[in-house]
Ligand SMILES: Cc1cc2nc3c(=O)[nH]c(=O)nc-3n(C[C@H](O)[C@H](O)[C@H](O)COP(=O)(O)O)c2cc1C
Ligand code: SF4
């Protein structure tokens with residue numbers, strides 16, 4: 324049995340989840356959703372997973388794109404993990420419907436609650452609460468990996484009705500404007516022009532001008548640029564200077580650069 328797990332991740336929670344699943348399955352590999360968007364996302368695995376963060380109560384644009392192009396063998400077992408901070412809303416139903424349009428069946432859709440990467444609403448919460456979420460996530464991933472190994476259908480998890488009604492409308496209203504929402508990013512005096520914010524960006528949306536970051540209006544709102552800045556110099560709106568940064572403790576900045584293809588961009592710029 325072989326498994327391919329596609330992953331998109333800003334602060335590493337989804338990457339950690341994808342790696343944890345891969346470690347429990349035989350012949351499993353983790354592939355970047357961003358890298359897959361450069362070519363044809365065609366896989367020949369028996370099981371195919373998509374692991375991603377919930378953004379604005381729905382799918383991030385990269386995952387919408389992957390779902391509309393993914394090619395898998397007939398009969399492959401398709402599963403998804405929507406990593407979120409407690410409001411999964413209707414995200415996994417959105418994914419199921421997108422796949423159904425292409426006659427692909429989502430066999431299982433799991434919601435995984437992890438610390439929040441959405442810093443405009445505050446930090447990731449106390450360490451104790453973060454640990455409790457990691458522990459619950461480990462248990463859910465254990466159960467999911469067993470189900471994937473048996474190709475056993477599972478549920479498509481959803482949030483409560485009020486979430487699905489109110490927030491699906493909010494998602495639809497926000498989605499067309501995501502690219503330009505980077506107008507609220509700015510850098511403070513701590514920026515030392517190291518370029519990490521540009522390398523972690525999955526959309527090549529942070530461009531350095533004499534070393535100083537500028538956002539280009541094609542943002543995917545993953546918040547990697549802000550959360551991974553080693554000097555905490557990237558801000559968004561007025562409140563972020565007083566909120567703590569977050570990334571998953573077992574994920575390193577190089578892992579996110581690799582997912583985003585930022586290393587290649589940096590070498591091309593030098594050549
Ligand atoms: C722009 C943005 C929007 C978000 N929207 C939601 C949301 O609607 N519901 C939710 O539960 N969490 C939301 N989050 C939190 C992330 O889904 C959550 O922290 C996730 O674990 C991040 O995964 P990552 O580290 O792989 O990027 C949002 C985060 C960002 C950056
Ligand atoms: S990562 Fe931070 S310090 Fe480095 S260039 Fe970007 S804003 Fe400046």
Ligand code: SF4
Pocket residue numbers: 505523524525526527528529538541542543544545546547548549
């Ligand atoms: S600019 Fe920042 S928030 Fe937007 S896609 Fe790039 S890394 Fe993510």
